[in-house]
Amino acid sequence: MRQALRLASRAMGHTRPNPLVGCVIVQDGRVVGKGYHHRAGEAHAEVLALHQAGSAAQGATVYVTLEPCSHQGRTPPCADALIRAGVQRVVAAMTDPNPRVAGQGLQRLQAAGVAVTVGVCAEEAGWLNQPFVTWITQGRPLLTLKMAASLDGKTATRTGESQWITGALARQHVQRMRARHDLVLVGIGTVLADNPRLNCRLRGGRDPIRLVVDSTLRMPLDAAIVGSSGTAALWIATTDRAPLERRAAWQRLASERGDLHLLLCRSTPAGRVDLADLWMQLGQREILSVLAESGATLSAALLDAGLVDRLALFLAPLLIGGQTAAGLLGEGVARLAEAHRLTDLRVTPVGADLLVEGALVNRCLPV
DSSP, X not given: OHHHHHHHHTTTTTSTTSOOOEEEEEETTEEEEXXXXXXXXXXXXXXHHHHHHGGGGTTOEEEESSOOOOSOSSSOOHHHHHHHHTOSEEEESSOOOSTTTTTHHXXXXXXXXXXXXXXXXXXXXXXXXXXXXXXXXXXXXXXXXEEEEETTSBSSOTTOOOTTSSOHHHHHHHHHHHHHSSEEEEEHHHHHHHOOOOOOOSTTOOOOEEEEEOTTOOSOTTOGGGGSOSSSOEEEEEOTTSOHHHHHHHXXXXXXXXXXXXXXXXXXXXXXXXXXXXXXXXXHTTOOEEEEOOOHHHHHHHHHTTOOOEEEEEEESOOXXXXXXXXXXXXXXXXXXGSOOEEEEEEEEETTEEEEEEEETTOOOOO
């Protein structure tokens, strides 16, 4: 099953709105077929593994990271393909939360005389497909908030110098994170201050959709992010508070190119993008996973809106100090009882830096 999970993870960032699925077929203790789902509309993991196994699938045991589908979608049901191949047993890490499946694939297998086991490596499988679980059950994407700071929580010096707090290996890790997410998000403050491109700079890496939260369309038309990717779209979340001439200018540019889209969101009483409304729009556009690389203001707003599911915090072995030096979350909470708490913490060295990962309490979803 762990081999099947490793296979499934190869397609991170490529399968939306489908889940990540890997499959390994074993006959007499020997792997005879394996496969993983590459992208939506293409063959599922079980079909690829069956094709590789051929006649050796007869009487074999199938290990699959998610319950085989039982419905006709873009491809035929995998449960039927396994039955036709004559497999003896199917071991699934977890059931499929999609209401169109939800145990029906396993029931179909059992009705055909195939032995079924569920729950092997369920925790690992649930973590891998948490974006899909979140989207299919709640209609919204899963959000990972990425931040970087010195050990004393500073993101820049008192003069504003911030590049680079973390080392080269940590920055390379962020590139891999971008490639594994459907969409990367920043606020207009980050665009104006840093003029980022937000593409994936790894060889063979995949650019995510880039989203800028810009309530009044202050972003320059010639910002680096506008022309930084030939493969991924640029979305701008804005409101009706944006001046008409700015909206007209961006709409003209959007009409000239198919990879630029304005998302008109409700505005808050303060005139900012209503993040809850934006999140529902992202879910409707089949976005399963979001990586936020936002500054202190937007990061705090995402946390306060209860939208952050996971945290990835890079800590550099530096002490910057200074009462006026920028921190991770701006003004912050007034009382400890209001603090955002984490669980399932994991600390990993990345070069000279530390990566602290965790889940936000009350955002851990059942699988």
